Amino acid sequence: MNAAGEGPQLPDAVSVANAKTTLLQLLARAGVFTGDTEELIGLVEAGALARAYEEITARAGSAPGDKGEPYESGWLDGARDVVDELGAIATRAGRRSAGSDAPDESPEERPRVRRMELERAQVAVTPLYLSFTSVSDFDPEVTSEVLTAILGTMSSRQRAQYAGRLTEFSASHRARLERLYTEYGPGSPIAIHGRYSVVHSPTSLAVLERLATAPSALREEWDAAELPPAWLDGLTTAWNASA
Template sequence: MNPAGEGLQQLDAISVLNAKTTLVQLLVRAGVHPGDAGELIGLVEAGTLAVAHTRIGGHGGVAPTEKGELYASGWLDGARAVADELGAVAERALRDAVGADASADALDARPPAGRMELERAKVAVLPLYLSFTAVSDLDPEVSEQVLTAVLGTLTTRQRTGYAGQLTRFADDHRVRLERMYAEYGPGSTIAIHGRYSLLHSPTSIAVLERLLTEPTALREEWDAAELPPAWLEGLTTAWGTPA
């Protein structure tokens, strides 16, 4: 019980909608397209549900034993049922957020990258890049073209979790990335223009992750965007693996 003598406080559906509508309107006033604002809010909702699903699933594996085996068995069955339903709700919320249809493969397709997907990718790569090196002066338009090619290798589902995927990649390879940017990035003796140009762009982390994970798909998107093949070769050389 809380100090006011009330039970657990929960928002009703109308109050939740009011908060969402208020946030959308504030974002629109700041210049964000209503559809983009709704997509971002929807992704936050879907992510919150996914986190709750993971937590409930984790706790569901340990049942209380003091009330007997039959009780514990029923407790586990109930926990699994709740977790399964919450997972389904999270999946539906994700589909709604990205505008995917109800088909089973909608989230696993690779449509052209949308404006908000591109913006989210920009927000994801910059702090990771700055954790290794300094801001450089590579043309922002070129960076957008590079990120569009990168996102073209990802499904809609993968794009929604791409920030986390990039962060894990950076954490797993931190020492090697530090060495690479020190030798080839801003502040090094390597010129910004040339085969190592990508090392002067925040997009380089995204390109490298895709180059190591989906090299064929990346090269296809790269060629379709008519980006310089030498940039991929330079990044591969800087990383220290055969091209």
């Protein structure tokens, strides 16, 4: 509480709704569909709730001051109730943002890939790819097709969390990925040809993550998209050689 004994000055519901509507209208003028904007806003809101849940959970394990066992027990019970409820709210918000709030949806269901999911995947993978290699003059213009096949291996909830998964994969396999892009990527002594051409695309990092995580599902979606089998075979060869 502040010096006047008042609570924190939080934004009221009307002002928040006004800000959201303003953002929707501004982005609509720029050509962004309202549904896409609402999806991104929902994901940001869910993320804010998740971060708040993590912070409060970390602080809720002890009572303030030294006021005796009954006080401490009551404080901890109350704190756990609040944390549990916040966790439930964050979970529901996360499901809504991922488009998977329906009670009868299977966690393994793989619905049609939506445009905003493709946009988020591309935004996630490009800077990670550039942390290993440079921009190539030979980037196959099949970004949407490759990312659609990749996202087709996942549920809606997994797609919503794919940026984090890619970041973890890149960090966990950094040395191996560095060897791969040094040996096969832009500027490498390997001649550019069909077998390794997709290594020159940022999407290659996403393909490698799926090769390590869900190879069978990736092959299924790859074949369904009628992408060149040699590209996937070339990346598989490069991935195995860099181990």
